Amino acid sequence: MQVTLLLRLALFSGAAALLAVWPLLDVSAGGRAERPAPEAPPTWWQPDSNRVFAARADYTDSTGTVSVLHVGGDVQTRGHPFFSALGPNGRACVTCHQPADGMSVSVSTIKSRWRETRGSDPLFAAIDGSNCPSLPQEQAASHSLLLDRGLFRIARPWPPRTPEGAAVTPQFSIEVVHDPTGCNLDPRWGLHSAHPRVSVFRRPRPVGNLEYATRYGYIFEPKNGLPLPIDPRTGLRYSGNLLADQRARTLEEQALDALTSHLQAQASLSAPEMQKLVGFESQIYVAQSADRVGGSLSAAGAQGGPEALASGKPAELQGPGHPSWTEFDAWQHDAASTDPGQRAFRASVSRGIALFRNRTFLITDSAGLNSMNFGNPTRDSCAFCHNMARTGMDVAPGQVDLGTTNEPYADPAPELPLFKLTCASSYPPHPFLGRVIYTHDPGFALTTGRCVDIGKITIQDMRGLAARAPYFSNGSARTLRDIIEYYDRRYSIGLTEQEKQDLTNLLSVL
Amino acid sequence: MWILAGTFASSAWGATTEKVFVTCPVYRDTNAGRKSGCWLATDEAVGIRYDISLSRTKPQRGHEVLVEARLPSTSSASAASSAQSPCGGLTLEPVVVSVLDSLCPSFMLPAESYPGRRFRLDPRLVLGTADVPETLPPGPYPPRTWHIEFAYQSDFLQYQYSEVILDEIGRYVRASHPRRVEVTGYAVTQAREVSGHRLAEQASLAQARADMVALALERLGASEAIVKVSARENPEPLSADGELLEPSRRRVDIHLSY
Secondary structure (H helix, E strand, C coil), rough: HHHHHHHHHHHHHHHHHHHHHHHCCCCCCCCCCCCCCCCCCCCCCCCCCCCEECCEEEEEEEEEEEEEEECCEEECCCCCCCCCCCCCCCCHHHCCCEEECCEECEEEEEEEHHHCCCCCHHCCCHHHHHCCCCCCCCHHHHHHHHHHHCCCCEECCCCCCCCCCCCCCEEEEEEEEEEECHHHHEEEEEECCCCHHHHHHHCCCCCHHHHHHHCCCCECCCCCCCCCCCCCCCEEEEECCCCCCCCCCCCHHHHHHHCCCCCCCCCCCHHHHHHHHHHHHHHEEEEEEEEEECCECCCCCCCCCHHHHCCCCCCCEECCCCCCCCHHHHHCCCCCCCCCHHHHHHHHHHHHHHHHHHHEECCCCCCCCCCHHHECEEEEEEHHHHCCCCCCCCCCCECCCCCCCCCCCCCCCCCCCEEEEECCCCCEEEEEEECCEEEECCHHHHHHCHHHHHCEEEECCCCCHHHHCCCCCHHHHHHHHHHHHHHHHHCCCCCHHHHHHHHHHHHHHC | CCCECCCEEEECCCCEEEEEEEEEEEECCCCCCCCCCCEEEEECCCEEEEEEECCCCEEEEEEEEEEEEEEEHHHHHHHHHCCCCHHHHHCCCCCCEEEEEECCCEEEEEECCCCCCCCCCHHHHCCCCCCCCCCCCCCCCCCEEEEEEEECCCCCCCCCCCHHHHHHHHHHHHHHCEEEEEEEEEEECCCEEEEEECCCCCCCCHHHHHHHHHHHHHHHCHHHHHHHEEEEEECCCCCCCCCHHHHHHCCCEEEECC
């Protein structure tokens, strides 16, 4: 109760501070500038702290308030596997899945922790919180990808292995073109080491709304025509929607992967501990609940906030009968608000939703989409891929190459490793990129070994975005607006300034 | 080797007139809503532009396509329907498009006043959601055979086609507990020449197709112990009404016995 009270007071203080800058906000087009979340947040969760994870907590973020709901009620964190440092590097799950950051960790929080702890926080553990463990760890430059882009090092075995550990014969060879981190050519950690690894750098996915990520709406996977594989332990099918590269297929597999890699733990979790961990994670829902301009996201008939997620049906396909983001349909005719700025913002969100659903454009050269029998190009809208009601994930497993990591569409990123992948002549080439592909992250192909999967990244949850910048798996979009700009450029959509603002405002309230 | 170019009466398999050619597809962006674009293909041997949009597999711009279709009955009807076409080409239906590895220029046309087709999904091609309790087919369960067709040189299980058949087989298997599930893959290795291209599938494709279907059936509840997989080349075509003959040779047969 005391914690809840403190959080409310903190939120009130934040609201008061916002009122002071209100005149600076641009609401003329129904929008307003994004800005970094408050620095040095008092909401940092240390591992092994004796606190209560409240059943519902609100946190100020870049556009308003993100709320974290635990439907199992308050949780005492002492000894809880999610909040305990289970390995020698002092990290817990919560280290990189901070409630105030929508259960991920934002780059502004990362920078604050660096300043506050002078880089000593376990967040910056050498194993993956630095560009490479062999670098001098006391220097900020050795953690530049984490500090500048919020990226953690993910070391994937080479050749690839299945989640069961079986060797996969890759359809392509891999060379390091350049690597400013040094890690892929490092004698201990690199591609030619005794235990060859491909180091790629990715954002942590949020631990929230996982019911939506782990359920499946249909038993067939349209991208390969096969039924989804079955987890022999449970008899349920794998959803295929966890992690950027699907290297872990269940929350249990993800926990074990994280335990040994990110936490560097030697021992596994006991069955009761695993059950407690997964049970906790499965009951968390994250969404924006208030906007600085738009006000409460559950006002005037809207159904924003995490409660609607908790009561909603996971893995439900949007469509003509129940289109995307009906949560905010009531704002189309908002007559309740007397504040012109608020009304304009809500109207902007409504326009953004209409664009998301109905504005079609030519989707081109995107493996996972055009490589199905839809053809290349195919005309469709955002909702084509972001088709799961309430989260915007893909009801079918969402491994898609948007071009965020592959040349020629990836934004310039000289700070990231660049790989040259050559598809063997005995296998089909990549359908759009040919046999030689340059990429910053082979993505799903590091799990399957297939050429067609190079650069495919699993579509992720769109809720609580404003709390966890930057975006895309490699942090290439620093703001919500950057996401829209990328899509507009990638698919030549031709959005107007107003349309970009409307879509940005939509993303900000999810 | 068969020599095929343009129209032919496939006398080997019956009297049906089928059209087969290889060409570079053209996308017409009619912008009539989602999945509304038109795909056009000109048979350069006769200089006729066809509308091949009704194929369940759509072309990939910049790749040649193999077009297999049934021609409309008369040339006069063809000219009339071409003029009235929503896409600006003589509509072929049924039509099967296979995307070839060979590259060609990437063409796109504007709508040019053609309306295109608004996308309508046949409800028979939509499976129920996973949370709906399944309905198993009632007995009796006589031996039964299904067929799944493939594009040329492909073992890809095509969306909004294959899964409907596989789902039906899966329910039949779970209901009837067959003694054996025979999965026979075929490839057409017999070479034929179409529009100057020599077309022949690799023999290994028969096994790859069969393996893909067997994997799907096992994931649908068929025990690995009862699934028998085999591969063969150059089968007879199927002769079901409305089916194109040559594409039906690129298939997998699934036979349940008791």
